Each structure stands twice: as C-alpha cells, then as structure tokens.
Amino acid sequence: LYPGFEATPERTPELYEAARNALLAKGFPSQCNFTYPQMASSYTRISDGERAANALIDLVRKGLIRPSMGTQVGEGGLWPVVQFETTMACPNVLLDMLLYSDPTLLRILPALPDMLPTGQVNGMRIRGGGTADIEWDIPKRRVIARICSSTTRTVDVKLPATFNRVSVVGAAATASNFGDAY
Numbered sequence: 001l002y003p004g005f006e007a008t009p010e011r012t013p014e015l016y017e018a019a020r021n022a023l024l025a026k027g028f029p030s031q032c033n034f035t036y037p038q039m040a041s042s043y044t045r046i047s048d049g050e051r052a053a054n055a056l057i058d059l060v061r062k063g064l065i066r067p068s069m070g071t072q073v074g075e076g077g078l079w080p081v082v083q084f085e086t087t088m089a090c091p092n093v094l095l096d097m098l099l100y101s102d103p104t105l106l107r108i109l110p111a112l113p114d115m116l117p118t119g120q121v122n123g124m125r126i127r128g129g130g131t132a133d134i135e136w137d138i139p140k141r142r143v144i145a146r147i148c149s150s151t152t153r154t155v156d157v158k159l160p161a162t163f164n165r166v167s168v169v170g171a172a173a174t175a176s177n178f179g180d181a182y
C-alpha cells in the first residue's frame with residue numbers, strides 16, 4: 001500500500017483488497033515512533049482518514065514529539081535521540097490525506113478526517129509534474145480543486161463524492177472507466 005503504487009483499487013483491486021485486509025487485521029499494535037507515520041500513511045492509502053489522524057495524535061499523546069517538532073526515540077525522553085524520518089514523515093501524512101497522486105491518477109481529499117471539515121491548501125506538488133490547490137467545505141458539499149499539469153498527459157481524477165457540477169478549464173475532459181466519482 002505504501003510507499004509504492006502497486007496496490008490500488010483502480011488498477012489492481014485484488015491486490016489492493018488483500019493489502020487492505022492485511023493492514024486492518026494487523027491493527028495498530030504497540031509502536032515505536034517512526035512507525036506511527038508509516039501506519040498513518042498506509043491508512044491514507046485505504047482512505048481511512050480517521051485511523052491516519054489517530055496514528056499522528058497517538059504520536060503526540062505519547063510525548064514522542066518535542067515542542068520543536070523534533071521527534072525522539074522512546075516514551076518519556078528515555079533516549080534523547082532525534083529521529084528525522086518521523087519528523088519529516090508527519091507533514092507527508094497530512095498531504096496524503098488531502099491528495100493522492102501518481103503519474104496517471106489523482107485522488108482529491110482521499111483520507112480527509114472528520115476533524116478537518118473545512119480547509120485550504122495551495123501549491124501541492126503532484127507526481128508527474130504540476131501543482132494542485134484544494135479548498136473544501138464538507139458541510140456545504142463544496143470542493144474546489146485547481147490542478148495544473150506541467151506536461152500534456154491523461155490523468156484520472158477521483159473526487160471525494162459524486163458532484164452536481166464539475167468544471168474543466170483549458171483541457172478536454174472525458175468520463176473515466178473507473179466510475180462516477182472519477
């Protein structure tokens with residue numbers, strides 16, 4: 001599921017379901033600090049924003065993030081060693097909650113947790129070249145995504161739901177083979 005792109009519901013549904021089931025069966029056993037964002041990132045790949053957010057919240061609750069946003073090994077400061085992979089992975093988890101990208105597929109708000117019903121993010125880099133800006137207000141059922149590709153290519157875009165209106169500016173849009181939400 002993570003960090004690769006081999007297991008996706010669109011292209012390899014059997015592999016995706018097997019990986020998803022294995023992740024959910026494993027649960028979230030006792031973890032060391034660098035595995036919290038690993039689990040959170042894996043949860044974003046199965047569109048489970050609540051579990052992803054809870055993994056990051058647990059990292060904070062256990063005191064593994066310092067006020068400087070640096071992370072340490074062991075609870076309670078037993079081993080005052082900074083672990084950069086955790087520090088650098090946490091922002092990535094947040095971005096993965098808002099946008100999944102591979103060179104041929106974008107998922108808008110794929111793992112948005114309930115605690116973020118409104119928000120905005122600008123200038124996210126997308127794989128394959130380009131940027132995305134997303135603004136959302138879930139209670140009002142409003143999502144605005146501005147996607148700018150730096151190359152000419154075909155990309156499937158999955159929206160967080162089926163919407164009444166979708167506008168495309170500067171490109172031809174056709175229905176995707178993946179279903180109504182694409």
